[in-house]
Amino acid sequence: QVQLVESGGGVVQPGGSLRLSCAASGFTLSNHGMNWVRQAPGKGLEWVTYLRSDGSDQHYTDSVKGRFTISRDNSQNTLYLQMNSLRPEDTAVYYCARDWGFAFWGQGTLVTVSS
């Protein structure tokens, strides 16, 4: 069955970097568009970025443009989110989710940006 497992979260200082991973199983990652969605503590859901299935197109919410990069490794069937120049307001649980329909979500990984 479809499974998404995020990892890579942790505590990082403002201005630091972190790379999140989303390991996919039960399907071929390169056949599907993929998203990252985040949720700040006690807050609602915020879409962060999308990668088209053929890898030709990426889109980002304005607050992360120029700082975050979505990518994938087809050989590892894994999606990534490279996060640079992190800010306290980036503190959140980060979820990966499949397709524009968002039928499948991972369990999330917590990123805390704090000095």
Add this chain to the structure above:
Amino acid sequence: DVVMTQSPLSLPVTLGQPASISCRSSQSLVHSDGNTYLNWFQQRPGQSPRRLIYKVSNRDSGVPDRFSGSGSGTDFTLKISRVEAEDVGVYYCMQGTYWLTFGQGTRLEIK
């Protein structure tokens, strides 16, 4: 950007009673392909979001039939015919017609 406005934000309901959540968009969600990309999600405490309804009114596999979605254009509704204890959580609408935005969430609790 399309703004999604949910109401109410807090919804206390007696077990066995119906519940209704409204979601309004700042512009019509009818896509040029004719579809309306409006989904509903449930997030139980401590869990990831789970999709309940896609494209306004299509219930996902395994979702109890007490959940239903309706609406068109800019006005959408999620209804629970008889609330059960396992329905406690936060419900979000989401539009995928113009990139992607979520509503603020509606917290359902048992009265």
